[in-house]
Amino acid sequence: MSKKVLFVVGSLREKSFNKTVAEYISKKLEKKGIETSFLDYSKLPFMNQDIEFPTPSEVEKVRNDVKNVDALWIVTPEYNGAVAN
DSSP, X not given: OOOEEEEEEXXXXXXXXXXXXHHHHHHHHHHTTOEEEEOOOTTOOOXXXXXXXXXXXXXXXXXXXXXXXXXXXXXXXXXXXXXXX
């Protein structure tokens, strides 16, 4: 059974350096038989307790995406010596 890795890229910009790095790593892993995918969190709503229950469908999708992989690989920008959060 193949291992599954989910990439979380910390920049939504189409041509971001982080996305380029993640795609490069993904191709290397796939050559070794590891299944890779990328988390799409672009449609997640901002935290808002007024819409917390029932769980918004996009939040449920992200939860399922994370639950169904063996590993997360986070590729995120660094600004002034600190990781973006």
